[in-house]
Amino acid sequence: MKTQFIQRSPHQRWAEFRFGVIGGLLSDLPAKGELHSRLLTLAQTQWTHPITSGKITIALSTIERWYYASLKQDQDPLKALRRKMRRDSGSTRQFTVEVKSWLQTNYRAHPSWSGQLHSDN
Helix, strand or coil: CCCCCCCCCHHHHHHHHHHHHHHHHHHCCCCCCCHHHHHHHHHCCCEECCCCCCEECCCHHHHHHHHHHHHHCCCCCCHHHCCCCCCCCCCCCCCCHHHHHHHHHHHHHCCCCCHHHHHHC
16 A cells, blocks of 8 residues: 655645644743743754754744743634744735836936935935
């Protein structure tokens, strides 16, 4: 019998990796005053990168952020660890014809100005 593996997206693999890092904290909640030492232990651990399989370490503050994000998520803690889509995803980020025309005219009139100076004016 041939086994087929489901190809998971890099975003899904990262979410699963993050959950693997903090899973022990979620299944056995730290007692009062114990969280920092457990986070420190996780931060000192060498982890296998979910994409490249190289060895990495994760900053304590990052693990702490993942932990609290998962705690806030009532029904699906893995959901909090998935990559967030940008709010402007799928929208066009182009200048209108009027803005392009104004920029071209302004750049021709003041070629020595920096981009910031054009923007300010």
